[in-house]
Amino acid sequence: MEANRAIPSRVYDILKWLGLIVLPALALFVSTVGPAWGWTHVDAIVTTLNALGILAGALIGVSAIKQRLDLAA
Numbered sequence: 001m002e003a004n005r006a007i008p009s010r011v012y013d014i015l016k017w018l019g020l021i022v023l024p025a026l027a028l029f030v031s032t033v034g035p036a037w038g039w040t041h042v043d044a045i046v047t048t049l050n051a052l053g054i055l056a057g058a059l060i061g062v063s064a065i066k067q068r069l070d071l072a073a
Contacts (some may be wrong), residue, residue, distance in 0.1 A: 006063040019056030023049050 007015070027049035034042035 002045070006066040007059065011059055012063055015056045015060050019053050019060065023053035023056065 025045045030039075030042060031046045034037075034045070046056065050054075
């Protein structure tokens with residue numbers, strides 16, 4: 001089944017973990033704690049973290065679609 005994926009299984013699992021748990025949690029943490037500590041550019045950091053989460057989601061989505069198409073063929 002590994003051959004049907006656009007990305008290796010281990011990379012898929014890491015991207016899924018990053019996109020679904022780590023990056024959203026980190027973005028929320030930075031948006032909450034950053035202003036309290038006077039961090040600069042909090043909005044830009046949070047936007048970047050959220051964009052990375054969306055990128056990870058897109059990559060795992062492409063891999064899932066490719067796998068479904070390959071299995072259907």
